[in-house]
Amino acid sequence: MQRISKLFIKRISSRLSTDEEAELQAWRDESEENRRLYERLTDPSYVKAQLDLWQMVDSERSCREMQLEVDRIRRRSRLKSYGVSMAALIAVALGIGVFLYNNIGVGSDGVHMAEVPKKYQTVQTVDEIKPGSTRAMLSDAAGHKVVLNESDTAKVATVLLTTENADSLERNLCLEVPRGGEFKIQLEDGTEVWLNSSSRLYYPKTFSGDVRKVRIEGEAYLAVATDSLRPFYVETDNQQIRVYGTEFNVRYYPDETEVYTTLERGKVSLSRLDEPDAELFLTPGHQAVFRTADQRVRVRPVNTDVVTSWRKGRFVFEHQTLMRIMQDLSRWYDFEYEFTDDSLRGEEFMGSIPRYSDFTTAIAILEKCGGIKFSVSDGKVIVSRSGQ
Template sequence: MGELNSHQIARIILKMRYETATEEEKRVLEAWMKAGKGRQTIYDRIVSDESLKEYRDLKAEFDGATDYGKLQSDILGTLAKRDRQRKLQRISWWGGSVAAVLLVVCLFVYKYAGEPLPEKMGEMRVAKIESEPIIQDKVILVLGDGKRVGMQGLHKDSLRLKSAVVVGAEAKLVYDANTGQGAEDVSLEPEINKVITSTGGFYSLILSDGTRIWLNSESELEYPVFFGKGERRVKLVGEAFFEVTPDVARPFIVEANEIRTRVLGTSFNIKAYKDESDIYATLFTGKVAVEPLADTTRKVILQPGKQAGWDVQARKLSVREVNLDRVMAWKEGMFMFNKENIEVVTRQIERWYGVKFIYQVKDRNQYTFNGYFSKDETLESILDAFTYTGGPKFRKEGDTVYVTDPL
């Protein structure tokens, strides 16, 4: 086998990590590490959390150089042109969750070992998507008249759905504020849209004010098509990451189950699933106020790196410092766990793979998990990794996974 490029080496390293590499692949990787100075050190860094941090830093550099407000205007101003796919190519590469960990590894091998990258980095992802069947109902757009549109089944380069535009192969929603009629008239009832992601779904959209939102699986976001002069208010069930366009005169408000988060312009994450005992609001940049809907006097102000947690049963609001990489992991296409209880872990897996876990163990609290995994991994490979690191045994039968103590 000849000298491999970074993409091929990255795949073998990932297989080694999840113990799925063949004997031939193991020999190839061993030969690669011996053939270059410092490659063993590179391998050690790749399998540590440092790779995730560096990937986020690289992505932040890219995002910082991209004017998304201008990008939105460019998209909406060139709907009739057929070269849209070329103009969006550089952001679509970063846009989704597929093969995120592979990208991390590939960047490390390229940066520190000098291995050649594939001629077209986008091929790492596009080829994979084209080989998978399109599922019509993982992402649903509900229009103001109640019409439901399956977003994953749209193939067109661009498609106008009333006041929204579905853009490119990534099928992002972009709302055009310039086409709003009566948006400034507070006497008119605003048109409300809703995006719903089911098991394994992931979606991103740009609201009419330029705010960017990423929606995790099994989540719902309800929002007006156009914002008037007052507050910009949306409702969330599930999990979403927000990058809010600053507007001092119009605060942005997110209502999520029992808490309300109020911002002017910042980036933050909210996790508010109905089957979880806690609701979390985590601040990345700027400043936000978080308060229980039932008692606004218990408001807390968050600084970057802080997380507000609302205990649904105890009716208690608390603040703590958190690892932002772990909070962000889902948006980058990863599961990331830090001494998480098995029930917390399996609830996340259920939302992505569409399975149900049945416990047949003596004590669920004895099992906790560390590490991170790509959402592009098979369910079986992740469960095997849990077992190999001292976890329980898993037996899958259809859409049910039985959890038992090891013999």
């Protein structure tokens, strides 16, 4: 794969010889995965996406091989192809998975994750705030990373990560959806997972042994494939969900004080990680609320259509506090906010907002509910009472 990566870099920076072009084409025709990877790495929009990823990572910690390659190409090329900069070559190298980064942390199950800075977009007016899009970043235990968009699948993403690292025994993956993003994947067993903004899914490339287990941070909706011989488990904050072939929503954001498990259909049980035998069973139409402070749980009936509305293209608020509404909107539209009056945080609202509408539409709906207004100051959205 190192040879192929060099051919890609040369193809962008200068021109391939006839033999080199034939070699690259032969590699492309070897498999469907190679063909899709070829098309991906010659797509200018993908190059730009990889460049965005590179800019999130501390470039001073890039490995020595990358720097040597960049220096070599800089001396001999002006990089006219695609109209991209030198950094675009680095982006392509990221996509191939040739180069590794040292600024990585270790996630659940030994998965290494690049720590994405908690950066909000700086805005001058509410008109600049746009809805999120389908995008994510996938990493493996070896530190390889690849940016994904709406045309990608879990299968293609895994190929991108593991081709260079084919001999590695590590196959744990982490799919991270940033602020302003969402993503859906299908796991190896057929289970489908929808991830909301600012969420992570830790999972293996293949489920081995007699159990299937994943870990979630953030919010996800799961449609779990039935397998009577291999139960499916979802871990959150000291809580374990055992799934019996079902569809449910789980919300666990580390900066929130409660974990919400909402069952739409089927059956699940919940238990603490340190007490796996003490199971609490949920029936459809109910939500378990696990308080992280004292690790107590309560169960209540809910309208599941409201809880899962984010997956269906809407924000639906039913007696929802303004604080919770702003948490959800800020993750999806990617902005920072503050209240001028703390008493606003606990005020409740009812309503529905199209998920893919501009932020101006969203706040117009909230403002019509009465009593609040939105403005921008110092790059933040300011929430205040009307008349202030």
